[in-house]
Amino acid sequence: MPDAHAGAAAPSVFAVAFKDAALAALVALGLAAPMLGLVTVQTQSGIELEQHWGRVAIAVAIVFAGRLLLNLTLWRPGRKKSLGYVPPKVEARLARFAKYLAPLAILGAVVMPMLPFTERYAIDLGILVLTYVMLGWGLNIVVGLAGLLDLGYVAFYAVGAYSYALLAQYFGLSFWVCLPLAGILAAFWGVILGFPVLRLRGDYLAIVTLAFGEIIRIVLLNWYWFTGGPNGISGIPRPSFFGLDFDRGDDGFAATFGLDYSPLHRIVFLYYLILALALITNFVTIRLRRLPIGRAWEALREDEIACRSLGINTVNTKLTAFALGAMFAGFAGSFFATRQGFISPESFVFMESALILAIVVLGGMGSQFGVAVAAVVMIGGFELFREFSDYRMITFGLVMVLIMIWRPRGLVSTRSPSVFLKEKKAISGSLVQEGHG
Amino acid sequence: MTEPLLSIRGVTAYYGAIAALKGVDVDVGEGEIVTLIGANGAGKSTLMMTIFGAPQARDGAIVYDGQDITRTPTHKIAQLKIAQSPEGRRIFPRMSVVENLKMGAAVTGYAHYDADLQRMFEIFPRLKERANQRGGTLSGGEQQMLAIARALMSRPRLLMLDEPSLGLAPLIAKQIFAVIAELNRTEGLTVFLVEQNAYHALKLAHRGYVMVNGRITLSGAGRELLEREEVRAAYLEGGR
Numbered sequence: 001m002p003d004a005h006a007g008a009a010a011p012s013v014f015a016v017a018f019k020d021a022a023l024a025a026l027v028a029l030g031l032a033a034p035m036l037g038l039v040t041v042q043t044q045s046g047i048e049l050e051q052h053w054g055r056v057a058i059a060v061a062i063v064f065a066g067r068l069l070l071n072l073t074l075w076r077p078g079r080k081k082s083l084g085y086v087p088p089k090v091e092a093r094l095a096r097f098a099k100y101l102a103p104l105a106i107l108g109a110v111v112m113p114m115l116p117f118t119e120r121y122a123i124d125l126g127i128l129v130l131t132y133v134m135l136g137w138g139l140n141i142v143v144g145l146a147g148l149l150d151l152g153y154v155a156f157y158a159v160g161a162y163s164y165a166l167l168a169q170y171f172g173l174s175f176w177v178c179l180p181l182a183g184i185l186a187a188f189w190g191v192i193l194g195f196p197v198l199r200l201r202g203d204y205l206a207i208v209t210l211a212f213g214e215i216i217r218i219v220l221l222n223w224y225w226f227t228g229g230p231n232g233i234s235g236i237p238r239p240s241f242f243g244l245d246f247d248r249g250d251d252g253f254a255a256t257f258g259l260d261y262s263p264l265h266r267i268v269f270l271y272y273l274i275l276a277l278a279l280i281t282n283f284v285t286i287r288l289r290r291l292p293i294g295r296a297w298e299a300l301r302e303d304e305i306a307c308r309s310l311g312i313n314t315v316n317t318k319l320t321a322f323a324l325g326a327m328f329a330g331f332a333g334s335f336f337a338t339r340q341g342f343i344s345p346e347s348f349v350f351m352e353s354a355l356i357l358a359i360v361v362l363g364g365m366g367s368q369f370g371v372a373v374a375a376v377v378m379i380g381g382f383e384l385f386r387e388f389s390d391y392r393m394i395t396f397g398l399v400m401v402l403i404m405i406w407r408p409r410g411l412v413s414t415r416s417p418s419v420f421l422k423e424k425k426a427i428s429g430s431l432v433q434e435g436h437g
Numbered sequence: 438m439t440e441p442l443l444s445i446r447g448v449t450a451y452y453g454a455i456a457a458l459k460g461v462d463v464d465v466g467e468g469e470i471v472t473l474i475g476a477n478g479a480g481k482s483t484l485m486m487t488i489f490g491a492p493q494a495r496d497g498a499i500v501y502d503g504q505d506i507t508r509t510p511t512h513k514i515a516q517l518k519i520a521q522s523p524e525g526r527r528i529f530p531r532m533s534v535v536e537n538l539k540m541g542a543a544v545t546g547y548a549h550y551d552a553d554l555q556r557m558f559e560i561f562p563r564l565k566e567r568a569n570q571r572g573g574t575l576s577g578g579e580q581q582m583l584a585i586a587r588a589l590m591s592r593p594r595l596l597m598l599d600e601p602s603l604g605l606a607p608l609i610a611k612q613i614f615a616v617i618a619e620l621n622r623t624e625g626l627t628v629f630l631v632e633q634n635a636y637h638a639l640k641l642a643h644r645g646y647v648m649v650n651g652r653i654t655l656s657g658a659g660r661e662l663l664e665r666e667e668v669r670a671a672y673l674e675g676g677r
Contacts, residue, residue, distance in 0.1 A: 292547075299529050302532060305523065306523065306527035309521045311591065312543060312544075314512065419536045
């Protein structure tokens with residue numbers, strides 16, 4: 001028989017849709033029955049099973065109706081699909097607009113605390129967002145540029161935070177002395193991690209870095225006499241403004257400048273501090289991209305074997321990427337410590353690593369602007385959903401899935417070359433086949 | 438013959454327990470085009486990779502310009518003015534053509550970068566048209582040109598090409614072979630060419646080697662090999 005479909009009468013669209021929806025409902029029943037239908041309840045005599053078949057019925061009905069509706073509308077066979085979700089013309093226009101967007105965003109960030117209607121809450125949130133912007137930019141060096149998937153980035157954040165906290169506690173060093181030290185120590189740990197994983201790539205590298213992140217956290221948790229274990233370290237000194245403390249004293253910041261004391265001074269100062277640190281991270285990354293080492297990182301991400309046969313020392317290239325990424329995490333960590341005044345291993349769980357990585361991936365690997373936007377959306381979004389904290393993770397997952405469907409290369413997928421012939425031209429991510437670019 | 442530029446003596450290489458090279462002797466003299474032909478899986482590409490130190494030879498010696506490079510790491514070998522256009526081209530797909538070429542000049546410290554870039558655009562005008570385009574968006578032939586140009590950016594004495602005609606239209610392959618011959622004639626560039634396209638390769642080369650199952654079975658002048666009955670039967674008949 002040449003064509004089986006032609007011979008049989010074509011089933012109606014509705015029948016097919018109905019059958020598909022029924023199948024989906026069956027799957028929903030299988031999932032919902034144990035998860036929604038049966039609840040264990042603690043009673044005096046032990047644990048009892050409570051049955052809620054009504055809930056199961058509702059869930060199955062929703063799945064069935066929704067699937068049927070979608071099958072008859074959006075997923076209807078033969079429905080013309082729109083080509084690409086963002087037309088290239090629009091993308092090109094957006095890219096041109098983006099050129100002005102970045103300086104505007106920086107200007108906005110600088111002016112924000114001075115605006116009359118800005119409240120303390122907004123500045124606090126700004127500090128939090130900027131911390132993640134900085135961490136995202138730091139991880140972007142490792143993941144976005146050098147292509148080394150690092151799932152334990154929070155370890156370096158922890159090293160930075162504990163470096164400052166411990167140096168301040170045991171030696172009484174000030175924040176400004178400890179900031180560079182924390183960066184150096186984190187970079188050192190970056191190299192320590194880098195050495196054993198030099199031969200690993202992709203999934204294998206991810207697993208080892210994940211383990212490394214956990215090792216650091218567990219050591220901090222169990223090294224009780226040194227780090228305070230789960231109790232953490234409290235009373236971490238606050239930063240001073242060129243030696244002036246933010247307090248009520250006569251030689252404090254407010255008194256020296258003839259201002260009325262306000263606790264807001266310190267908050268605003270911290271805001272500008274993290275803004276400056278983040279911008280330094282960004283500036284250094286942008287400069288490095290144009291230098292041989294930055295190009296070597298990107299080439300390493302593309303093809304390690306080709307890199308080696310072009311005379312690039314891949315060992316040094318990887319180690320510098322790890323060290324620099326870790327250094328910025330170290331800076332951010334010591335900032336975190338001085339802002340909070342209290343740190344414990346609880347702040348450096350795997351979820352943080354995952355969040356930072358999600359920011360980098362959603363923003364578009366290698367794109368500085370995209371990472372910043374993703375950090376604002378994710379962290380700001382988390383704050384918006386604080387009221388409904390039960391649904392936070394669901395929304396988080398949903399947003400991730402949607403972005404990966406619509407923008408599989410992240411929000412900003414254009415990569416502008418660092419070397420040009422004559423005119424500058426951004427190359428759209430959609431021009432390259434998925435998985436080949 | 439005077440001391441060859443590259444001399445390979447009794448080289449063996451293994452992938453795990455499997456011997457890919459079983460004692461190979463090859464000489465490449467300064468200013469020569471030497472080709473290595475053989476069927477799929479004969480070990481041609483392995484020899485190429487072994488010269489570059491990945492995998493390293495288990496026994497035997499590879500001497501380049503009087504220096505033993507058998508145990509030298511790959512990136513150090515690349516710094517000795519040996520350039521390679523590897524199997525499968527291995528260009529950097531998300532980087533632009535110019536960036537790819539600039540990576541090729543990394544080993545020279547960008548000393549002659551601007552002049553060499555212009556020269557590559559003269560040799561391969563197609564690359565100039567595509568200069569700011571992503572490497573991954575080029576056609577197969579253009580990618581091959583890019584791979585060769587990238588290798589040439591390091592100003593090599595010895596250029597090693599692995600199957601430059603693979604997957605190319607015959608006309609493009611011919612163009613690429615013409616460029617290789619031209620570079621050899623005008624600049625005295627030494628070329629070590631691994632090919633399956635035996636007819637073109639042997640026509641182009643001064644000398645050739647035939648590899649079967651990790652061993653060199655025949656060697657001689659290119660035209661001479663072309664006439665040999667066993668070569669014709671195995672690699673040429675019907676495969677032209």
